[in-house]
């Protein structure tokens with residue numbers, strides 16, 4: 519019991535570090551794909567403490583992370599298609615000082631203008647932005663979430679299968695189901711949601727963690743959520759999971775698969791927590807993975 523309480527406390531402390539660490543940043547970068555524009559929004563700044571990287575060699579961490587913390591952010595993405603304004607994840611919300619709504623407002627976009635929301639998974643830093651207290655933050659939005667992800671978090675019997683400190687995710691799932699009701703669209707990973715967007719199974723971080731591949735105008739952009747949290751460490755060492763991964767072995771398999779499928783290709787990978795500018799091309803050479811940041815098209 520005592521040990522469990524200790525783990526919960528440690529998780530909370532590390533999560534707070536992740537939330538509050540500050541890095542200088544530009545809030546909005548855009549990427550073009552034909553007639554679609556993707557805007558990366560910094561919901562909140564952050565950093566991944568090395569203590570959450572399971573089994574990482576201390577000497578390696580010291581050389582790869584000389585500042586003692588992994589640069590990272592809390593990101594959401596706005597997809598501007600000719601017919602819809604779509605959010606990928608919603609960030610920390612008002613409860614945890616998320617800035618997505620404020621940034622949309624800054625762009626002249628009201629909460630009622632968001633017509634669709636795609637969730638990569640149902641951890642708090644991705645779904646809290648769905649709520650404004652006990653109301654919907656996005657009253658007009660249809661919300662798309664993978665079916666096994668939704669079922670996991672809406673069944674409290676799964677509490678023992680979730681990492682420590684995740685009890686609030688079950689409360690959120692209940693509130694989500696209650697508030698959004700028939701506006702929730704459950705899909706199976708792999709399904710095509712729009713002619714230019716297909717869901718991609720990326721389980722491990724959570725039960726039904728999902729990516730979204732946008733293909734338009736000869737460009738390929740992959741919204742990859744939390745398949746990876748610390749670029750400099752986990753790209754070179756995809757075998758290293760984080761304490762927030764619910765199935766660490768499956769998370770590792772997914773990481774390797776995503777890296778193998780996107781490396782040395784034109785696919786731009788957008789992570790939920792990548793550091794500035796939030797998008798990369800992965801490379802593979804001599805069995806080793808690396809990455810290059812992709813410069814945005816429009817600032």
Ligand SMILES: [Zn+2]
Pocket residue numbers: 641643644744790791
């Ligand atoms: Zn996250």
